[in-house]
Amino acid sequence: MAAMSDADLLFKALADKGRRKLLDRLHAQDGQTLGQLCRHLAMTRQGxxxxxxxxxxxxxxxxxxxxxxxxxxxxxxxxxxxxxRWICKFEKPRLKALSSLKRRLEGGQG
Amino acid sequence: MAAMSDADLLFKALADKGRRKLLDRLHAQDGQTLGQLCRHLAMTRQGxxxxxxxxxxxxxxxxxxxxxxxxxxxxxxxxxxxxxRWICKFEKPRLKALSSLKRRLEGGQG
DNA sequence: TTGACATGCAAGTATATACTTGCCTATTAT
DNA sequence: ATAATAGGCAAGTATATACTTGCATGTCAA
Known part of the structure; x- marks a missing residue:
């Protein structure tokens, strides 16, 4: 397999539902063992x-x-x-981005 | 092929260097034709x-x-x-995230 | 109305990906 | 020591992906 760039490794890693679920699980509880992580995926340990x-x-x-x-x-x-690299740069209407950030930081989830 | 979720479609779309390049090209100049976009990729038109x-x-x-x-x-x-959904949520140290945002918004790229 | 241009559609190929099964190794508990 | 536990390694399979080539279609310009 050809060597992949960091961006490739990253986006490809994110491009799978099971892997995203694993990230979610680790976000819910960090430092889990393989066995613990396996319990939430309908897949063999090897997978x-x-x-x-x-x-x-x-x-x-x-x-x-x-x-x-x-x-x-x-x-x-x-x-x-x-x-x-990929989101900030592509925020087309800059002020809109700013205001939505302000909204998030001030109002939300705090 | 099994139906893909929005997130799957999105991350898989981003998980290819050529496609990311296309996004960059459109960011540089929006509304380009297929022919114009082809000129920057070492690939056939069909690709x-x-x-x-x-x-x-x-x-x-x-x-x-x-x-x-x-x-x-x-x-x-x-x-x-x-x-x-995937970045904001995972910003572990919330205050660090906030400060880096402030840095970006105040100092940078303006 | 003919040719050149811009693109579409279909099929074919090679490689990568997501998974499995089977067996091996290291740590821990009895 | 032995058995159970936690995990690794390798090979095999099915499907998906990234491309290509060849031919067909619609639009524009002379």
Missing amino acids: VTQHLAVLEAANLVTVRWRGREKLHFLNTVPLQQVYD | VTQHLAVLEAANLVTVRWRGREKLHFLNTVPLQQVYD
């Missing part, structure tokens, strides 16, 4: 392992071993980079 | 057509016919949705 490997390659997930357990941690830095 | 179809399916590109020419327009709304 999940392979998805996690893709997320690792994209640097969206980091791993730490604890004995025989493999702990998985979310890394959100690449997502920030997606924003900087 | 480009197929990539554009993927972008259309993801609602990232909109099309208008002018006589025999097909004009392509960027639609940034789905990118905004990526931000709302």
Whole structure:
């Protein structure tokens, strides 16, 4: 397979529903083991392992071993980079973007 | 092929270097014809057509016919949705995110 | 009305992807 | 020591993806 750029690794990692679900699961609870993550996907352990490997390659997930357990941690830095490079840049009406941000920061989810 | 969710269509559309290049080209100049877009990709016209179809399916590109020419327009709304659903939510340290936004809005690129 | 231009449609191929099954290894608990 | 647990590695399969080539169609200009 040809070497993929960071952006390719990242977007391809995000381009699968199962992998996005894994990110959601880690967002809900960080540092889960492979076994824990498997419980939420209708898929064999190997399938999940392979998805996690893709997320690792994209640097969206980091791993730490604890004995025989493999702990998985979310890394959100690449997502920030997606924003900087592919979303911020494409915000056509700049003021609209600004106002929607203000709305989010002031009103929402705080 | 199984029906894909909006998010799938969107991320898969973004998960190809050629398609991202097309988006960049349309960002540089909106409303280009197929022929114009072809000039920047080392690929046959059909290849480009197929990539554009993927972008259309993801609602990232909109099309208008002018006589025999097909004009392509960027639609940034789905990118905004990526931000709302996949980036904003995952900004782990909320205050850091806020400060980097402030930096962008006040200092940068203005 | 004929030719050149802009694009569409269909089929074919090679590679990549998403998954599985089967077996191997390392850690932990009894 | 042994068995259960947590996970790794490799190979195999089916489907999807990224392309290509060849031919057909609609539009414009002379």
